[in-house]
Amino acid sequence: MTVLGDSYSAGNGTLVDGYPADGSYRSPKNYGSVLTRRLNREFGDDTTFQTDVRAWSGAQITTGDHTIVSQADGMDPHTHVVLMTAGGNDLDFTTVVENCFIERVWSAAKCGGSVDASRKKIDATMTKTTTLLSHIQNRLADPAHTRVILIGLSPYLIPADDDAPLTDVPSTRVRAAEDEFRTRQAATIKAWNTSHALKVTYTPTTSLFNTHEPEPLVHNGDQNPQRWINAVFETAGYSYNGNGVILSEPSQDEKNWYHPNVVGHEQIAGLVHDALLSRTARSASLSESVAQVASAPGVRMRAAVIGQSQVRRGNPLSLDASSSYTAFGHIRRWQWDLDGDRHYEIDTTTPEITRTLTRIGTYQAHLRITDTTGTTDTLTFPIQVTRDGDGVPDTQDNCPTIANQDQTDTDHDGIGDACDPHTTTKTPR
Secondary structure, eight states, X not given: OEEESSHHHHTTTSOSSOXXXXXXXXXXXXXXXXXXXXXXXHHGGGOOOOOEEOOOTTOOSSSSSSOHHHHHHTSOTTOSEEEEOOSTTTTTHHHHHIIIIIOSSOOHHHHHHHHHHHHTTHHHHHHHHHHHHHHHHHHOSOGGGOEEEEEOSOOOOSXXXXXXXXXXXXXXXXXXXXXXXXXXXXXXXXXXXXXXXXXXXXXXXXXXXXXXXXOOTTOOSOOOXXXXXXXXXXXXXXXXXXXXXEEEEEOOOTTTTTSBOHHHHHHHHHHHHHHHHGGXXXXXXXXXXXXXXXXXXXXXXXXXXXXXXXXXXXSEEEEEOTTOEESSSOEEEEEEESSSSSOOOEEESSSEEEEEOOSOEEXXXXXXXXXXXXXXXXXXXXXXXXXXXXXXXXXXXXXXTSOOTTOOOTTOSSSOTTTOTTOOOOOOO
């Protein structure tokens, strides 16, 4: 499977720290990775699912850096499943979030103006969406037999009853804009499917997330305890004891705010899971359908890992090798060398491990898998342990005790804003 898109696919808002240092914000807790683990558990030795997450935080469809079109152009042409989100950044919905939900000095005119500006960009965004689908179709070796799912953007970001007195903002106008975008996305996909070999399934998230929206900063009441989207100043919301109440971690990183939290990505993964396997109800065999989706032509064996590459010292590191693949028999042994000394200190018969690392440094870790025929494959992958887990080496970090991946230093004194008591934090933008 291949995951394309923007921050909603990369996984912003699912971690406290440990995002890659490249700025992609790709997380092992994004919906694509969650879905991969779920499918591998469900199908066991019969089928192995592997996922290439190419999504990048902030990506637009055709313009700027790390475009979704360029992600598609670089994907494996033999992938059998493509999952994606697209369009939010082309609409500049970030500005809507800033002006309607985050600004401390709130203005109805400023909020409404941002919404209106976004709606004016819908036509151009739909044209870009068609361009993206053309690139995907041209890249794929067998587009007629590839499952492509476009996850609708976005879930409602605010409850329905939060308008300021005597206005239609933020709730009414923002939700209306989201409805319009969803309707236009669905129509664009329907039109595409009538005349192209590549068929796209459109999967909106609006109904799923309804009643699970966060309250904006200007709201004077309590926060929604069952929000699946991070509110301001929080990240990595998770369900406490499975009762639906969300506990979140504090975050000064605005790129975590107003993104699906851990539970949100789990919910999206479930939605995509059902959409991906829905047509099997009309096929003779579930196994046959999934085998067609997940085959890996020409690959004898491949070790693979889903997990963080950066971690804060003393925090647990979870790694999942269930995406490892063998064409014959099944994998019976997973061996782990986390400190890079070529001695496999962990030897298990199951693919998932969690360990707490205490030594600061960068390590070339190894995973060795062995199948029932005795064949092995080894994967080398980096693990970086720092004091704050933001992926910046401590010797180069301008705030080594607090995660600040962007290394912002407003007064240029060599001390990052996150650690600098003399820096006045401005309203986030």
